[in-house]
Amino acid sequence: MKKHYLKQLLLGSLALALVSETQILAQGKSPERGLGVAKNKKSKVSTDLVKVAEDQAARAQRSAPVISQVEGISVTPDVQIFDGYVVIEATSVEGNASGLLQELQAQGLKNGASYGVMVSGLFPIAKLEGLEAVSSLRFVRPAYTPARNIGAVTSQGDVSLKSDLVRAKYNVSGVGVKVGILSDSYNNRNGAAAGVASGDLPANVQVLEDLPSGGSDEGRGMAELVHDVAPGANLAFNTAFLGQASFAQGIIRLEEAGCRMIVDDVVYFAEPFFEDGVIAQAAEEVVDRGSSYFSSAGNQGQQSYQAPYANSGLTVPGIEGAAHAFGPNDVRQSITIPPRGSLTISLQWTDPFFSANGVAGAKTDMDMYLFLNGTLVRSSAADNIANGDPVEIIGVTSNSTQPLTVELVIVKYAGPDPKLLKYINYGSTPRFVEYDTQSSTIAGHANAEKVIAVGASAYFNTPQFNPNTPRPIINGFSSLGGTPIYFEDGVELKKPQVYEKPEVTGPDGANTTFFGADTPIDADVFPNFFGTSAAAPHVAAVGALMLGGVVGNLPPIQIKKRLIDSALDMDNPLTPGVFDTGFDLKTGYGFVQADVAFEELGNRVRSESLTAVAAADAKVGSTRAGLPAGTEASVYPNPSTGQVTFNVLAEENQPISVVVSDLSGREVFRTKGTQRLSLTQNLGALPKGMYITKFEVAGRSSSQKLVIQ
Template sequence: MSANFSPFSISNPLLETLNFTLFKVYESYQTYLESDNPAGEFNPNLPLLNMEGNRIEIELIPKWTIEQLVRDLSNYDFTLESSNDRAVIGEISILELPEIAQLETLTLVRPHYNPINNEIGVNDKATTYLENPFVTNTEMDKLGFHLTNLYHRGLENPNHIDEMFPYLDLQEGQVTIELFATENPSELLADLNQFDFSLNSSFGQIITGDISVSELNRLAALDSLHFARPVYQPLADVGSTTSQADVSTNSDVAREVFGVTGEGVTIGVLSDSYNNLGGAANDMATGDLPNEIDVLADLSRGGSDEGRAMLQLVHDIAPDADLSFRTAFGGKTDFAQGILDLAEAGADIIVDDVIYLNEPFFQDGIIAQAVDEVVAQGVSYFSSAGNSGRKSYESEFRNSGEVFDLGRFQLDAHDFDPGEGVDLFQEITIPTGGQVSFSFQWDEPFFSVSGGNGARNDIDIFLLDEDKTNILAGSLDANIGNDPIEIFSFTNDGSFDSNQFHIAIGKTLNSDAPDLMKYVGFGNFSVQEFDTESSTLFGHANATSAEAVGAAFFGDTPAFGTNPPEIESFSAAAGTPILFDTEGNRLPEAEIRQKPEIVAPDGTNTTFFGNDIAADADSDPNFFGTSAAAPHAAAVAGLLKEADPSLNPTEVSNLLKSTAIDMDDPATPEFDTGFDSRTGYGLIQADEALGALENDQQVLAAAESLTLDVDGNGDADALTDGLLIVRYLFDFRGNELIDEVVASDATRNSAEAIEGYLARAESSFLDADGNGEANALTDGIINLRFLFGVQGEELVDGVLGEGATRTSGEEVGEYLEGFL
């Protein structure tokens, strides 16, 4: 009798230690025995299994020692055949498989295959068997792969979990986590009172706090909890002294010629820590920092004081600016709140150098939304572009027709080869001592951003050894209904006898395949095959309102003899598409934002942060990375804001972009004249930007291609675009803003897209009468009349605002003509 062998996901927690194939063999054998008329020999259609009658040859992996496992197996109908220092091989009755699966001394049991090759037929799919050392526990699916393994490893070895999970925020037996409520966050907060849980922050629907590792299993049972994930350690974009950027950006010239020092301007910095190393007082004494810095919140433990180094760079260029600091290392919710806190405390300009690996690629997350919120209030926001260059792979999921068997479950294997061949693995090199992290995502909306249905696919990613058999790192979160993301970290400690490793990707059997999936890698590695060299700029630096800053080594700029300037090889490439709005709706077309906007110098001096280089004559440490470039750009913006405090963020941005030195992306074949996705508009020049401002050159919205065609259908029309402008200025939002006034052929047709566009237009050109404020009853009506074709004095009759600087119909009409 032939058993029906169909793939499925293991759901019985008692059999979690059983290899997927053995579980199915056991179930099929039960069906065979329970049939009314069992006839013939049991045959599960698995030719590589070594079976005879009701017995099967198996391989068992011990949790502790071989001796302990063999002792426990003596209580069963088990025939020992051989053993080594890592496994036991023998024969056992199929009916006893569930019983041995519960042995505390056992980690995993799987078939011992006939020695032909490592592929067998499963539903006509070739199967590759991977040794999976990680714990899966369906009862803890809500907590995801990393917290589940943390809990189990914590029970086994509580004194060493910090070493085993260096990418998590662990302290004295507690772990920092993010929690997502099933419905009401207040209900979840109330339920958390029964745990050893400390609330750190909350933002929107997300709660962040510390909980005892030993209580994670109880946490997973809460009905009010939709899912929880660890707060992954964020990355800062690092790659009596004065920064060389002062010369590279001509800021020294700008201060002398235009008499600006940043006075009256407040610049806020977000990074890891400010004074955990204790050097701030000395920096103030030597003049490398001002005598007073408003520290809203510092990191409670650890930290490299990179924030203080950033403040030094700002102080060098804008020495009289007021400075403030807040840590961004308390999780995404705390970062988002920190942005709002700095703005509330009076920051005119904010700059950060932090990225969280679980910020969405294809959707604006909570940090990006906080950036847009403060920019709409008039705060200029600068963010480091990132230091991963083009260390990114992206592709549709190509189903290879083959299957990965990971012991407890199976996955459809992705084919990395875009041609006619099939290759289940991508080779990468990680040198000895190299540390890497990967954020892997696909084109589904985040539940943590927009609620709703979350991800419809479950996809996993793994790092394997040179032999492609042993999983060394990876992530196996239960994604469906949650967030479409997997994150893992790995260090090559030299014990693998090779620097060659392989990445594999698989999805839940027979599930939908994503049209776009992507990983961004961080750290010291190189891709040896199937390298798509894709974009690595993502998250809040990709927010509409953020000014993303790339990096050029100060020695590779015109002030130091290199013209045109040269981009750092690690400076992030942009082009990551936005596919979903914040409500989780797929956009009609992918939105590719012009990023990075600008480049600023890095590799410059601080008093303590970084390492000295031979390229300069001094012995001061040099601070590399877009982490160093971003504060230089923010400081130049501070000089502009002192020169004209009325400048809004768009005007500041346009001044920096329009006066930058054009640069080239070396990855493209020809020189990239104008904007490109690696160097933006080029290296900023403070003196040129201030000169343009002093000469009263109009800061045109054309730098962003903003026009009166609000819905983007190619035609500025009164009954669509005009009404959208008026409604927006009357504070209509959401569906009320766009209801029945968006053209049928519009390219911007969601409320979010139009709100974002009009927010930029409001701070750029909607102020038709030039009184410094875009008002519905004045500017809104003027714009609407203009689009209806009204000209002359009828255009402005009775609708000019108080303090208007454009007062004639002809003057206003000529102004608006520039935005058709």
């Protein structure tokens, strides 16, 4: 541990009694010196987990655990506990988590998963004390409850996307495509059977892993939205709430279960802002295998502070470290929390995450302190250099019916001055933020290059429902893009990379049978599902229609391109007086229009009445089968009466060949080209039956079946 009495009080911990602590600070003493804590003692186990164990022991002795509350402020209780188990995230010493996973499982870890150097799962609270002796453990903390980006039923989003028109015109429904969903839970509320009975869910939803208990079943709400847009698609679900490593492995499991469209609506507060963490890495891994990945952009609007670290040279009485100057000679930032509101701050700085790369970790140790009326009410002071992750998290909730103004202090405890500080507030929208920079809030895996981040526009603010809005209007809470990436595999980039985020916008506020609350805006009594959590599954379902309704291979990069090309341009309300033509960091490229996407696909669209080889084509023609990533290859119409078009789009200067053979392997047609090949050939003289079309690009190949009728 480091030189603080409060040490590592992170989000979700039950804080120690603050009375003696406040008295010590009032005297201007170091908390550590006042209590005689050993200066150089370091612990593998976060103070939060120690407190969880202490609270359980207190309950066993029938004494109440201490919960801090100072003048209406209390700790936000976001440690996840299930029947004597707590959800943990642990990093390994050796850089490979397989050995750590085995050691933790021997100690009682349940539902364990590993990815990179991280392990997560359910660990018995009674055995937390023994974690200090686990040889392969570097550090362990709770996996705090992540944010869900929320705010006989058919989603109105289906109409606003015009996917209803696509199904009617082209006779497509997503048959042959499987959509994977990640959220908190699927059937904790025992309503799945009723959803199947009412026709709002398919009967064969594959649940790979559900949350043990206590979930809202938001994943089932997302499934209802997907089923409305792509009713022929199969669905699968995996919880994303059992830690980052479990989330990452859930992504892989869904892809391995055959999901070609995967969507989530979850963000962890400890996901790296400036580097791809394990969840982002898993998402990009499945994209490389041939599955498209969609994530809700987030509901944090512009609730972010971002600025270069300004070393004031000043210290705050009782706190060790050089305070960050928010303004000239001002090291305290005032934030006004609304009545009964919350403040959840994840602070990060430009250092690499050991938990993300397994090689390089934090070089600087930063701490946060929160004051109310001069009294210290909350702190986050992990030893970042020891645990390797440059993140500090504070969470408080107001119990007052009046706004409360708190003051935030950020200090550098040790190490070099970082280039940049950034925090995102995942709590309520503040009434006031001093020195507010209104910065980007799309971070974590939604900010990964190959992930499609989806913003939200209420369906009733789209042209299909409101003739006074010729262009959809973005929801104010929809998160802002622009978070820079500084590191790759722990190595600092020569120049920070900023991706175009969000890519597109989709609808929210639509009906489900159970999730959310009914709004008076519509005339029915069904609950309305708001937030980017609702927008992302809508857009993923359009991707399922495209993949299931098109002849040949349509890799993730082409799905993404066609969704972007279809989008109805929207205005960024953060730049009043100027229409932001094309991409902007609030709305992306605009609101997805399924009918435009299908028009652009032209005669490659096939009716599902002719899909005798559709499922086989989708799997055989995938990137995972052998073609280079991003290659598009198709043969259509299929089945054909003779006139056949071969279409291949590859990277620059890559050689292409197309060979058609009968089932005996005898070659009946061959052609070749470079980078782009589009050729219509009359094969009507061939005997009717099935043939194999082999596409070869840059020495890699894939095959599709071709039927001549």
